[in-house]
Amino acid sequence: MTSSSSPQPDATSEPAGLDARVLKIAGVVIVGAIMSILDITVVNVAIPTFVDEFSTSLTFAAWSMTGYTLALATVIPLTGWAADRFGTKRLYMLALVLFVIGSVLCSTAWNIQSLIGFRIIQGLGGGMLMPLGMTIMTQAAGPDRVGRVMAIMGVPMLLGPIGGPILGGWLIEDFSWHWIFLINVPIGVIALTLAAIVFDADSPSPTQSFDFVGMLLASPGLALFLYGVSSIPGEGKVLAVKVLVPGIIGLVLLAGFVYHALRTEHPLIDLRLFKNRDLTFAVLTMLFFAMAFFGAALLLPTYLQQVRGESTLAAGLLIAPQGLGAMLTMPVAGRLVDKIGPGRIVLTGLVVICVGLAFFTQISATTPLWHAEIALFIMGLGMGATMMPTMTAAMQTLTHEQVARGSTLMNIINQTGSSIGTATISVVLTTLLARQALAGPAIGATMKPELAEKMHIPPEVIQKGLDQASTAFAHTWTVSLCLVIVTLVPAFFLPRRRPQQMADLGSAMAH
Incomplete structure (x- = not known):
């Protein structure tokens, strides 16, 4: 490993604070991250609007989300190699340009097919922004300050699901759906200008040839697997042709990539990183946490709108306490991780999430919303101490040369x-609602109270239906709680060492 010209902190010294240069770089990365993450949740809110605007089905309109996701899956594996080959600054600016161009094209869509196509272009840019941003910030801060920069990076990741529904609801209600895409233009131009000024000039010294075989296996394999998984809600079952065929082909391609990668000197995704015990447990923790967190993120907005009759904008505002809780604990968690390692921090955060999530397993159609607000705030406190400290656990032991590949792996x-x-x-929610004979064409679509009243359905029948729906939601939240509990197992093995000790371990492994 090449020696750095900057002084290395003593293993017993407290990690230095973030200097002005690192904070400027972090600010630029956050602008790009906010743009890409907000876009995901904003478009999710707009799907019913697309159904009406383009006279299409909800299932087809949802491909405006699925197409974007598949584009992300295709480009993420290439990001690590491309960063080494062309430099992080050039690639980050290219990703911003692709994202902005895709946004402008989306605003001109004349039917759902054109919108899906333009969303794929957007996804090609958006897929590179997060791993590149993590790479740039980690390399700028060094291993002893990764916790703090990851805490900064976590702000848009946690606030996106909260701010997106609010922003999307406002733009659609007061302007038009076109503006959920056009708003990315000024943000993207600002991010592009700042990146050109703030980021250090690239000086790539590529020593690795491009793994063309790996690309042919990994990118389509991951995209096909996620396509199959994403088709499950629309098909309503796992054993559907649309699910099984792409899912199995994807898994076969991914298995072929694993076989290839372990026998290639410079694979597209460096699976030898799993020899690093700390990274392995961090990956497992992130996998189960992402399943629990992003799965549960679907439930509350749907519950508030379909069971409690709240508007899209009101539902977004009601979710805000979760973000406030995360904002309080995330900076503290970042500082503590840099001092004592991520193990204790992540375990504490997961236990706090379990406490808040347990409330929702008992929710009903008449639960006071302020009770739910308190539970959300508690969950936010836990999430601020979980997501980015887990990322930190993976990144702290990597050498400078491994950071780009490591951030790519974590984003995958x-x-x-x-x-x-x-x-x-x-699928769990849809199945439970179907058993109550309440499922509609949309996931969790129960009959809204105002519609039932217009149809002169007796109040007691309405209330019974809402009670049954809330029971389905409560049982689904129980599944999310179980996933968080499972996450405690790999989190228990996360490092409880100071980051400089971890960096020394990573350097030793590199040699």
Whole structure:
């Protein structure tokens, strides 16, 4: 490993604070991350609007989300190699340009097919922004300050699901659906300008040839697998042709990639990183946490709108306490991780999440909403101490040369876990609602109270239906709680060492 010209902190010294240069770099990365993450949740809110605007089905309109996800899955495996080959600054700016161009094209869509196509272009840019941002920030801060920069990076990741519904509801209600895409243009231009000024000039010294065979196996394999998983909610079952065929082909390609990668000197995704025990447990923790977190993120907005009759904008505002809780604990968790390691922090955060999530397993159609707000705030406190400290656990032991590949690997795991979790929770909720004879064409679509009243359905029948629906939601939240409890197992093995000790371990492994 090449020696750095910057002084290395003593293993017994407290990690230095973030200097102005690192904070500037973090600010640029956050602008790009906010743009890409908000876009996901904003578009999710707009799907019913697309159904009406383009006279299409809900299932087809949902492909505006699925197509974006598949584009992410295709490009993420290439990001590590491309960063080494062309430099992180150039690639980050290219990703921003692709994302902005895709956004402008989306705003011009004339039918659902064109919108899906333009969303794929957007996804090609968006898929590179997060792993590149993590790489740039980690390399700028060094291993002893990874916890703090990861805490900064976590702000858009946790606030996106909260701010997206609020922003999307406002833009659609007061302007038009076109603006959920056009708003990315000024943000993207600002991010592009700042990146050109703030980021250090690239000086890539590529020593690795491109793994063309790995690309042919990994990218389509991951995309096909996630396509199959994403098709589960629409098909309503796992044993459907649309699920099994792409899912199995994807798994076969991924298995072929694993065989290939372990026998290739410079594979597209470096699976030898799993020799690092700390990274392995961090990956497992992130996988189960992403399944639980992104799966559960579907439930509350749907419950608030379909059972409690809240508007999209009101539902987004009611979810805000979760983000407030995360904002309080995330900076503290980042500082503590840099001092004592992530193990104790992540375990504490998961236990706190379990406490808040347990409330929702008992929710009913008449539960006071302020009770749910308190539970959300508690969950937010736990999430602020969980997501980014887990990322930190993976990144702290990597050498400078391994950071780009490591961040790529973690983003692949995050994307895979979120897709599996979303599909699992969607199917569980749909199945439970169907048993109550309440399922409609949309996932969790129960009959809204105002519609039932217009149809002159007796109040006691309405209340019974809402009670049955809330029971289905409560049982589905129980599945999410179980996933968080499972996450405690790999989290127990996360490192409880100071980051400099972990960095020394990573350097030793590199040699």
